[in-house]
Each structure stands twice: as structure tokens, then as C-alpha cells.
Amino acid sequence: MEHDIAFTLNGRDVQADSVRSTTSLLEVLRERFGFTGARPGCLSGDCGCCNVHLDGDVVPSCLVLAPMVTGRQVDTVESLGAPDGLNALQQAFCDNLAAQCGYCTSGQLMSAQALLDVNPEPTREEVKAWMNGNLCRCTGYYKIIDAILDASRRMASGDGDGQGTSAPSGPPDPTAASTTRPSGLH
Amino acid sequence: MTAPTRTPDYRQPITDWHRPLADATFRAPQSVDEAVALGAEDEDVRYIAGGTALVRLGRWGGSVGPSLVWLGQIDELKTVTPFEGGLTIGSGVVNGRLIRDANLVQDAPALGQAASVIAGTAVRNLGTVGGNVAIDGSLGPALVALGGEVVLRSGSGERTVEVQDYVAEDGIDEDTPLVTAIRVRTDLPAQSYQAMLGASAAAAMRLDGDVCTAVRIGLGGLDLATRRLTEAEGLLTGQRLTDDLVAQIGEIADRSARDGQEPDADFEYVCTMARVMTERAVDAAAGRPLR
Numbered sequence: 001m002e003h004d005i006a007f008t009l010n011g012r013d014v015q016a017d018s019v020r021s022t023t024s025l026l027e028v029l030r031e032r033f034g035f036t037g038a039r040p041g042c043l044s045g046d047c048g049c050c051n052v053h054l055d056g057d058v059v060p061s062c063l064v065l066a067p068m069v070t071g072r073q074v075d076t077v078e079s080l081g082a083p084d085g086l087n088a089l090q091q092a093f094c095d096n097l098a099a100q101c102g103y104c105t106s107g108q109l110m111s112a113q114a115l116l117d118v119n120p121e122p123t124r125e126e127v128k129a130w131m132n133g134n135l136c137r138c139t140g141y142y143k144i145i146d147a148i149l150d151a152s153r154r155m156a157s158g159d160g161d162g163q164g165t166s167a168p169s170g171p172p173d174p175t176a177a178s179t180t181r182p183s184g185l186h
Numbered sequence: 187m188t189a190p191t192r193t194p195d196y197r198q199p200i201t202d203w204h205r206p207l208a209d210a211t212f213r214a215p216q217s218v219d220e221a222v223a224l225g226a227e228d229e230d231v232r233y234i235a236g237g238t239a240l241v242r243l244g245r246w247g248g249s250v251g252p253s254l255v256w257l258g259q260i261d262e263l264k265t266v267t268p269f270e271g272g273l274t275i276g277s278g279v280v281n282g283r284l285i286r287d288a289n290l291v292q293d294a295p296a297l298g299q300a301a302s303v304i305a306g307t308a309v310r311n312l313g314t315v316g317g318n319v320a321i322d323g324s325l326g327p328a329l330v331a332l333g334g335e336v337v338l339r340s341g342s343g344e345r346t347v348e349v350q351d352y353v354a355e356d357g358i359d360e361d362t363p364l365v366t367a368i369r370v371r372t373d374l375p376a377q378s379y380q381a382m383l384g385a386s387a388a389a390a391m392r393l394d395g396d397v398c399t400a401v402r403i404g405l406g407g408l409d410l411a412t413r414r415l416t417e418a419e420g421l422l423t424g425q426r427l428t429d430d431l432v433a434q435i436g437e438i439a440d441r442s443a444r445d446g447q448e449p450d451a452d453f454e455y456v457c458t459m460a461r462v463m464t465e466r467a468v469d470a471a472a473g474r475p476l477r
Contacts, residue, residue: 001209001210001211001212003212020209021209021210021211021212021254022206022207022208022209022210022212022244022250022254023206024241043205043245044242044245044246045238045242045305045306045308045309045312046305046306048306048308051308054311057282057311058307058308058311059308059309059311059312060238060308060309060312062241062245063236063237063238063241063242063309063312064237064312065212065234065237065241065254065256067212067214067256068237068256068258070214111307111308114307115307129302130307131306131307132306132307133305133306133307133308133309134306
């Protein structure tokens, strides 16, 4: 059974045509729209690599069936910022060396952003509890936690979005070729 | 605006990385009545809410069935309604709400403790209370300790079944019943849920000093069907909690875990965890130090 799925993606109204009922949101984001920030990891909701925001809540896109997003709002990691205009959280990840291979980083950012959206000044224990669904084989987690707390401090002090390198360039066009993909990774 | 369908041309298409699920019909009713009608007319219907269990099952070789009915657009399943002495929790309430809803945490702390061991934040934003009950998940022992009843609706009408009986399918005789809500009681304020891989237990009690005047105890786990420890409740009611009494409660939990469980490599471990988690749940609910 196929569906035409109209939804809001990174702030823009889009439609994916002729999508099978059991196609995952992850597949639609990557294969139909070229937003490859969300990564396939475990495909079971265990690792967090595919996390996106659905109506403002962080969810594993590998477990969301595409028809479930009809009429709803989906935001991917590409909506947080741009290479020449990182948001405070992304800049904090860079400054705190919170990524090594980078494969889990998109999911880490989406989970962390969701935390800071509801709790702008979390404690270390609150960060650890919230982020326990995001696995990382590289970093040992400490620098990720440090980055989130650093971002919280920056946001509280007003040293926020788009001030990492240059002025923000706005959310990427979901219909255009992606320019936010780090070289060598996809 | 229709987005162009394209594959980036810098790499070869990968067809199976996403472990595709078998195709199925997908319908999204707008009301409980509509959902029940779909279940009554098609015996192959599988209700899906968050999909965190069913999609996982399908991803790793199981079947999601030929006919999916998605409950996510039915608002009446997402409400929490108080009644005299309890709460009616809609089956579509996500597990994460049991942790972050201040009223729920105050009235039913054992449920929030049980929800906190379910996966991670993202999965808890998707998976529902009804789905967790349907798979006899982590919430089971806490729901039993809270006197939980599952509200079912089908073409035959509506009725309620205690959680432990629903899990054991005692008295479930209609086809494709829809879980619409779970009713819990908030009459026993001293609550605790304890879990370790293999077994989880919950206790809810009322105390008069250090005397337990009323108690309900639930036990369950990954390979341990949720059950109510009525023998332990009888032993505990009206008694002062002592180390010896709690140890006797643990022995009852151990015997319950052994009954009907297939002996395998994990058998002794699960039985031990059943005992330890039950003892801890009783101790923690009573404010005693954990052993």
C-alpha cells in the first residue's frame, strides 16, 4: 500500500509521493530528501543515531513509519545550523572535542537540543539520564556531556547561535542538494 | 510543493540497509469507535501506536501483519483522567509522560520509576502505555502494584480485566480487542519499583508507623510473565516489617519465579533477581534501607 505523505520538514512544507506503508521515516529523510544527517545504526531504537524531532519531541526515525508523520513537523540535525553558522550546541561540540568518527553525533545533537529546549540548565546527572539512549563507541561520553553543559552555559550567558564562525545562513532548503554534509561522510 | 525523488549520484543505491519491513495496509482512524470497527471487520488487524515494539519485531524477522491500524490520531487515547481513588491512563499516553508529568509522578511514582527503565528518552517519546501492556513490558509489575485494570473495547462492547489476567490472557475471548485505557488506583501512597536485568518488582503499600496495613506486590521481567504475589501480600498485611518478614516475601517471589519457568542458563539468575527485586521493592516502599 502506498501513500502520498505531506508534512513539514525543517520548516518547509514537503510531500513524498508513493511511499510504502512500512517505509521508515529514516529512509524517507535520507533517500527522498537527501537529509543524511540521521544515520542508520541499530535500526531498533537502541543507538540514537537516527534521532530527529517530531512535533518538537526527539524520536528514533528508524521506528517511525512514514505515514505516521502526515501533517506533522519533522526537524533533522540539518535544521540546527549550517557550517558557517553553527548553533551554540554544535559549536560547543566542536570546542569540546565531543565527536571522533562523528557517526553518532547527529543523534547526540538532536537529543541534546531537545533536552536544552525543555531544560535550559540541566545538571550533569540530568544530562546523563536524558542522553542514555545515545550510544557512542568512540568518545567515552564525558566530552559529550561537557559539551552539552558548556552549551547550556553559553546560552544562559547570551553567547548563543550562529556566533561560532560567522552569521547564520538559515535552515537548509529541503529540496536543494545538501551542503551540510561533512566531507568523506554520508 | 512536491520534493523531487532522487538518489545522490555520488554513491551506489543501497537497497537493504534499512532492513525493509514486509508491506502492509495502513489505516489511521480518527476515533476509538472507528478503530474498533476496523478490528471487528478484519481479523488480521494489528493495532499499532508508537510502533517501538512492532516495528522492532518486523525489522528483525518477525511479522507486522498484513493490516496495520494506527492509533496515533485518536486524541481520546492520550488523556489522563482522575477518578475517585485513581487515574484512568489512556493507552496512547507515551511512556515518557509517566516520568515528566508532575501529577502522575506525585500520584503514581512507581509508574514513573518503571517507565524510566524503558529504553531511552527518544523511544519513550514514541512508545505508549498500552503498547507496553500489550507486550507485557516493564510497566507490568508497577501496574499490578497499583491495582491496574486494562479497559478493552471490541465489537462485543467494553469491559475491564486486571493487568495480570490480561497478560495471561485469562478471560480474553473476543477477537482483536483494543486496549483503550489502563485504570490504576492511587490509594496506596508508599510505592517503589525495582528492576535488574531479568526481573522487576513493585510494591505499593499503606503504612501505620512501621506496620503495613495494606499492600499490593507485582513481579515480572523479560522472561517472567507479570503476576501478583497475593500470598506475599497476605503475609505482609497487618504486620510490622522486619528483615525476617521481608526475607519470607523474597522466598515467595523466588518460588513464583520457579513455577512455570523453563529451566535454562538464566533460570537461577532470574529466580534470584525475582527474590532480590521483590525484597528491595518492599524495603524501598517502606522507607527501609535496601539490602
